[in-house]
Amino acid sequence: xxxxxxxxxxxxxxxxxxxxxDKPEFQHMRFVExxxxxxxxxxxxxxxxKLFDAGAYESLRTEPTCTVAIRIQITPLDSNxxxxxxxxxxxxxxxxxxxxxxxxxxxxxGSKLIKKVKAHAEVLKWLTAIDDVPVAPLxxxxxxxxxxxxxxxxxxxxxxxxxAEVRRSLSQGTGGGLDRGGAAFGSFVALFLNxxxxxxxxxxxxxxxxxxxxx
Amino acid sequence: xxxxxxxxxxxxxxxxxxxxxxPAPPPSASPxxxxxxxxxxPSASESPANGTAPxxxxxxxxxxxxxxxxxxxxxxETEVYQDHEFGPAILIEDINITGNTATQSxxxxxxxxxxxxxxxxxxxxxxxxxxxxxxxxxxxxDVTVALRKGSQRGRVxxxxxxxxxxTLVLNRxxxxxxxxxxxxxxxxxxxxxxxxxxxxxxxxxxxxxHGHVDDARDQYAGELRVADPxxxxxxxxxxxxxxxxxxxxxxxxxxxxxxxxxERQRAFPYRRLGMRLGATYNVSPLTRLAVGLRAExxxxxxxxxPTRELISGETIAVDLHLDPGASRVVTASIGFxxxxxxxxxxxxxGDRLLVMAExxxxxxxxxxxFATLFGSYEHYWPVRGNQALAIKLVGxxxxxxxxxxxxxxxxxxxxxxxxxxxxxxLSTSVPLALLRTRADKPTYGDLGGSASVEYAVExxxxxxxxxxxxxxxFLGVGLWGLADRADLRARDTTLFEAxxxxxxxxxxxxxxxxxxxxxxxxxxxxxRLR
Numbered sequence: 001x002x003x004x005x006x007x008x009x010x011x012x013x014x015x016x017x018x019x020x021x022d023k024p025e026f027q028h029m030r031f032v033e034x035x036x037x038x039x040x041x042x043x044x045x046x047x048x049x050k051l052f053d054a055g056a057y058e059s060l061r062t063e064p065t066c067t068v069a070i071r072i073q074i075t076p077l078d079s080n081x082x083x084x085x086x087x088x089x090x091x092x093x094x095x096x097x098x099x100x101x102x103x104x105x106x107x108x109x110g111s112k113l114i115k116k117v118k119a120h121a122e123v124l125k126w127l128t129a130i131d132d133v134p135v136a137p138l139x140x141x142x143x144x145x146x147x148x149x150x151x152x153x154x155x156x157x158x159x160x161x162x163x164a165e166v167r168r169s170l171s172q173g174t175g176g177g178l179d180r181g182g183a184a185f186g187s188f189v190a191l192f193l194n195x196x197x198x199x200x201x202x203x204x205x206x207x208x209x210x211x212x213x214x215x
Numbered sequence: 216x217x218x219x220x221x222x223x224x225x226x227x228x229x230x231x232x233x234x235x236x237x238p239a240p241p242p243s244a245s246p247x248x249x250x251x252x253x254x255x256x257p258s259a260s261e262s263p264a265n266g267t268a269p270x271x272x273x274x275x276x277x278x279x280x281x282x283x284x285x286x287x288x289x290x291x292e293t294e295v296y297q298d299h300e301f302g303p304a305i306l307i308e309d310i311n312i313t314g315n316t317a318t319q320s321x322x323x324x325x326x327x328x329x330x331x332x333x334x335x336x337x338x339x340x341x342x343x344x345x346x347x348x349x350x351x352x353x354x355x356x357d358v359t360v361a362l363r364k365g366s367q368r369g370r371v372x373x374x375x376x377x378x379x380x381x382t383l384v385l386n387r388x389x390x391x392x393x394x395x396x397x398x399x400x401x402x403x404x405x406x407x408x409x410x411x412x413x414x415x416x417x418x419x420x421x422x423x424x425h426g427h428v429d430d431a432r433d434q435y436a437g438e439l440r441v442a443d444p445x446x447x448x449x450x451x452x453x454x455x456x457x458x459x460x461x462x463x464x465x466x467x468x469x470x471x472x473x474x475x476x477x478e479r480q481r482a483f484p485y486r487r488l489g490m491r492l493g494a495t496y497n498v499s500p501l502t503r504l505a506v507g508l509r510a511e512x513x514x515x516x517x518x519x520x521p522t523r524e525l526i527s528g529e530t531i532a533v534d535l536h537l538d539p540g541a542s543r544v545v546t547a548s549i550g551f552x553x554x555x556x557x558x559x560x561x562x563x564x565g566d567r568l569l570v571m572a573e574x575x576x577x578x579x580x581x582x583x584x585f586a587t588l589f590g591s592y593e594h595y596w597p598v599r600g601n602q603a604l605a606i607k608l609v610g611x612x613x614x615x616x617x618x619x620x621x622x623x624x625x626x627x628x629x630x631x632x633x634x635x636x637x638x639x640x641l642s643t644s645v646p647l648a649l650l651r652t653r654a655d656k657p658t659y660g661d662l663g664g665s666a667s668v669e670y671a672v673e674x675x676x677x678x679x680x681x682x683x684x685x686x687x688x689f690l691g692v693g694l695w696g697l698a699d700r701a702d703l704r705a706r707d708t709t710l711f712e713a714x715x716x717x718x719x720x721x722x723x724x725x726x727x728x729x730x731x732x733x734x735x736x737x738x739x740x741x742x743r744l745r
Contacts, residue, residue: 064362096364097369162347163347164565169351169353
């Protein structure tokens, strides 16, 4: 009976987390055909500025490097298979002696644009502006189909390798070998304070309104 | 640095799909040509096709709501570089560590990838990784790394602020009931940061009440451990373990192969007192080498001529694999461990290889000349985003005159039996005969292993807001086998019926929570209830 109660208690802990915070936020965006490409712009009060709360905004002056990774996918409304993808990485470092910021921004062909900016607020705009960003060749967007744009934005993402190294280190100390140990009806693999190491300081998930190319 | 970010960004997975997309559109106009007033060339391409979109909620505390800056936006220069690092060159004047009350600053300082006096670019990836190197110690709930001005132009002071956490670990909990052992109870606990020095200590103890088997006695076992995973901040680690086992080992004296009643068993008492010294070397973040020395004294009151009476009336000798009276086990070992699983608790990708070899003999003072080779390999393939398929192989080979406790026990390979705990045998249950192969599978063997396939489905992954980070349900099936190699050389039946193999099933759930990790499995439950 006690075993069943333990199992039920564990399940009751697990259930509330089923609907965690992975739901995308809806934002109305502006799509424009520009040359051979479709471009996208976010519109206020939307955008990705909320990636920075007051603390993160102030940290621009103290943290070693601030990185914003923006991944954009376009998928048909009735499918999850993307027809186009775009990855933008934007970084900023602060020179506390000159009180200027050096920005490194993704450019066409994989090159990087290096800029120096003086104003604190200006840095934020450069890191978070989504203005006329080309997201798909028009050839990938048939006229008779409806699409949606999905965006994941990360503040200071952590490399998978580094994250795995930390997770492995934190999960050590559980014994091993062929002596499995454990308790009746299950086993405590380990019981310890097990802090979650997030893969980014903050993540935004955004979804646009459906759109199509007019004939 | 860019590689680092690109790797991280490449890990981003949209909830629904992975990319099978066309190549990304190349002409990326520079991010914000005019950040505040994008060029508008409105076309008719924007059209809500499916209903009207609701207004997105206003950002709660976002930077857009920060007081507008009175500074004049100024673009100082614009260049295009392909360098991996950028920003001003800085000299680290000092590293200032705060927030640590239990952990000594030196423990933190030695894992930092930067040192005072170094000159590097402000964007250097070592600065960014510093936070995670400290977090990986496992002693802190949070770590922040910030820069501030030093005493002269170009010099900076690195502030490392830590928030400590509890480091007490409950590694194991043992309890249950079987025919051999009416009840047993035990636990293994550890402290990962003793005296704030980064040294891990641990202790385990189990008590098992004896049942009605002749000559059986109460059993207990204890273990003390001390380990420094990184001696002086180097890649070397060291460990010391002392074990005491006051046991009672059962063996069958009569009856059929599946008869586990107490009157068909007998037990003999033994005592083991041992010590293990080990050293590890981290070849890379994924790979570790280990070497060890083991010395153990055994005192066993072994029956002078143990026998077993078969159902046919024939009486055969039983080999208990122990020298009577006092004996010693002295061994040297070497091990290899490579773990590339990105998420070790709920793995969906990567693999892990473990190999360990141990050699004991008279030359180094052992009463037993033997060698063992154990290995395990797991590989995980992600399937359709939130599922995983895994193969798991475990095997061992014992050569020579190994003591009983170094042979492979049947519960080591059949997950549906009660496992040994700190070396104590707690059950005499026989494995389920599902394949109708050889009925008299040995309790101890010198060749054994298992091969299984497991299918896991992600129930959910959270961000930790609700204290449960994730859960998987899984279903597994596998073959296990255990043999005394001498038995394999001669047989009087078909090959299939002579094979000491069988099948096992398992299913259950794994939970990753902020108070630890849990595994609830059917095989485990079946093993405890017989």
